[in-house]
Amino acid sequence: MRIALAQINPVVGDLLGNADRIHAALAATEVNGKVSADLLVTPELSLWGYPPRDLLFSAAHLEQQQQALDQLQQRLHAEQLDVALLVGVAEVAPDQQHPRLFNALALVQARGWQVVARKQLLPSYDVFDETRYFRASSSPSTLSLRVNNRDWQLGLSICEDLWVDEELHGQRLVGPDPIASLIPERLDALINCSASPFSRRKGTLRHELAARAAERLQCPVVYVNQVGGNDELIFDGASFVIAPGDDTPLLQLPEFAVSTEVWTAASSTDRLEQPSRAHQQANTPDDDLEALFRGLVTGVKDYATKCGFKAALLGLSGGIDSALVAVIAAAALGPDHVQSLLMPSPWSSSGSIADALALATRLGIASQIVPIQTLMEGFEATLTPALNAEPSGITAENLQSRIRGTLLMAMANQQGQLLLSTGNKSELAVGYCTLYGDMNGGLAVIGDLYKSTVFALCHWLDSPDAGACRAELGLGGSGPLIGQAILEKPPSAELRPDQKDSDSLPDYERLDPLLMDLIEQRMSGEQLIGAGHDPDDVKRIERLFRRAEFKRRQAPPLLKVSKQAFGSGWRLPIAAI
């Protein structure tokens, strides 16, 4: 039988639009004007877009879901299509107990639609809140489909249901093993409908988990993942089919692109005699930094598009963080739709201004210079009588940052642009950033990248390895994009004369590994020292880290690319010890 993997990019809450996207995926399977699939598989909650969050409580949306399913069915009927669609839905339980929903799959055919599977393992870790909305099912789901005069036995699973391997995943949810209960079923294939967010190096893990399940079930696993950005989450797609005993997927869909591919399954009884699986070349970028870059581009593009913005604005300082964000924005929206603002103060080095302008020219984005000295003096004059003193120290530094943040918001407001925030994860961790100043923006593009990753990504962008990717994304020319001047400049906020980040923080080579252990591993002070970090650094950084929680709470949504990002998967109290 022919199974189509429909890797769609849904808009969250747009149930009727997402039904159209599913229908379009079906059309994409056409060969000579004829749909060439017996079953089309879509991602988890594909009618809603993942994660729908509290929209799942909306009566209006639940009603639209019914309409969307009815319409899909009617279209199959009208087009006389003998195909079944597996669609991700929220099923309402008949009783009134809480939570009221199942995370489910509906089978839509020309003659009707019905729920055929319910999710068993509901993640409530990190960014996931599924127990807020869903009840867990306790029974495995199978689907028998008659195709070519044969009954095909399919196992149905939803995302986490496949993540049962503690060894591989590092954790395992308390609950049943949905794969184990399917072993006696002698399946022809296991379907997994997913909405699995991108994080670095996660693709391999998914392959391994699916291969393990294929091995246990002795049948291929068809893994269909959502693609596209939804607020802080980026979905890479990269759907695939993997068979038992194979390291390489039988079929691999691209990362970060809408795509539908058809895979022809052999039944389990004649599998051994059918070695006709054409190994399709994976067009997944092998390079981790390339995947990271493409992920961030997708995140910006989809956040802007889905919010209705055509253009973006950012402050360009001449430093490496804003340089990287400018490149990402140009790739996401096109250089013509990106504007940069240079806002020098008396403490800005002339090099910074020149470097920023040169970068804008290389990228082909607009740039304007708006000096802030007059406004700095204006605030000083206004505040001094009220304070009985001049604003000084951190207050004066924050003022510069807030003047810039206010200028950026005014430009973005008047011009209808999305303001992109340019802070990185290291800064956000230690509070080396100004609330209502440089943190301003609708989206924190690199808020989940440590400073050292920012450097690595920028070095990659300027290396020959990035050539093909840059060409594809319209970041033309083979010369350097970021450029040596920006790459080699010592990090500085330039908020006072001759300031360097290293005046107040350990060098990033020392800071970032410490932060990774603190954040990603949630190590205690004792454990950090045990892991070899400098005890003075540990004490100082732990203190800064905890005191910055109030800033992180008010930060814009940030694109998650690591296992542990600040954002909705990071929930610490503020008034706490």
Place this chain on the structure above:
Amino acid sequence: MRIALAQINPVVGDLLGNADRIHAALAATEVNGKVSADLLVTPELSLWGYPPRDLLFSAAHLEQQQQALDQLQQRLHAEQLDVALLVGVAEVAPDQQHPRLFNALALVQARGWQVVARKQLLPSYDVFDETRYFRASSSPSTLSLRVNNRDWQLGLSICEDLWVDEELHGQRLVGPDPIASLIPERLDALINCSASPFSRRKGTLRHELAARAAERLQCPVVYVNQVGGNDELIFDGASFVIAPGDDTPLLQLPEFAVSTEVWTAASSTDRLEQPSRAHQQANTPDDDLEALFRGLVTGVKDYATKCGFKAALLGLSGGIDSALVAVIAAAALGPDHVQSLLMPSPWSSSGSIADALALATRLGIASQIVPIQTLMEGFEATLTPALNAEPSGITAENLQSRIRGTLLMAMANQQGQLLLSTGNKSELAVGYCTLYGDMNGGLAVIGDLYKSTVFALCHWLDSPDAGACRAELGLGGSGPLIGQAILEKPPSAELRPDQKDSDSLPDYERLDPLLMDLIEQRMSGEQLIGAGHDPDDVKRIERLFRRAEFKRRQAPPLLKVSKQAFGSGWRLPIAAI
């Protein structure tokens, strides 16, 4: 037996400090230098403070929990106390599956401590994320304690375990009925350790739920609730003992105050012959508005104190919102620790300035005037070349708000004050507020009060009904506090000449009921029209409401006082339909 209800105010994450607070509650039971309780009952997770959120993932905190329990035990041993403490703890499961913890109760005695109960119903609705951290237990917990040569049979339950009455609570979690399973146990009393956040009129519901359980179990219910503010959540305490068939609690502890009271239980066998329960007068304020006011005062006081602030700053506009926040701040921190800033623009009415100054004088808080016209002109001059036009419309209005927000932050930064944000729920709902402007602050004091509630609370403050409360909180004088001028002024942001809120929004008498149905009831547009709201209002407000999600995402923590506040219990996507 003598059961002490220890209504403590823990600091989140301060395990050793909270153990001290529990020990202090024990000392508070002393009569003639002797502890007069056989069992001391503390709130849910009393060692941690509720909600500990992701601190529960911290290895350091889990280690401190062991220390805290050991120290408590050693103190009982050293002081030769024959008393048992029921302490809220997070118990680590021996396996590695996720989640790893139980929300549990430990019994601490001089000879040792052990876990004696685990929570069965884990809320994952609204602000609650318990399934993120905890596994549900499936077995009910009882405790047999030998006191006065008699075995006392106690049922143990934790917060939600009591909320099993769909009719009363309006919802019921899928899962066991923890009360039903205790019916055969012939209990002498049911203990419920809670951390139940304040919301308006919730006290009555708790009494009803406990009375229902008392009836079903035919024994008294001892309900011990946390008190104090932790970030956005305010806990009112108001612990009590209620007996079957009684409408009035046998014992009622105060709202919003640390308190320990001892109740003497009769065993179930001689209960009927012991009618000696002295009905204690409830000192709970009957008045809903008084409770609301005291709740907000507690929220501000504890947020400031637990974050290490002694003083607060706010912008005073002459309008009713900032007037109310000034009163709350003065009551919470003392007028000497509150500073107000008046930041008039050319569009401010002279009345507003006079009204604000008069209020500051009545309250006894410091006030300073910092005009913003020069800065407005400075931004205009700086931006016009870059925009090729003067900043206008919303851009110009936002600029004024952001100048004020920046001035406030500079004052607060240099003086080490907590900036209080003064926006209300109606504004936050429709986006009638400026991100990085008037939304600035560490805490949004009245962010969960509709404008009409702000009016109601201010009218109450100026009425004779508030006299005793005002006297107690040091808001001296019997004359008006808010004053007619502020109470009767039509709401206006004064961001352009003669602006009124009613120019861009329906009157609050029409807007607020619509917002309540939209937010609290999550009604769809169709349902809102069906409920009698004006169709044009519905269309306009729904649109404004959805477009403001990005502002709410970056809002400061706001004190929750309603069933559905914006904040951690409100989780909507931004890039969505």
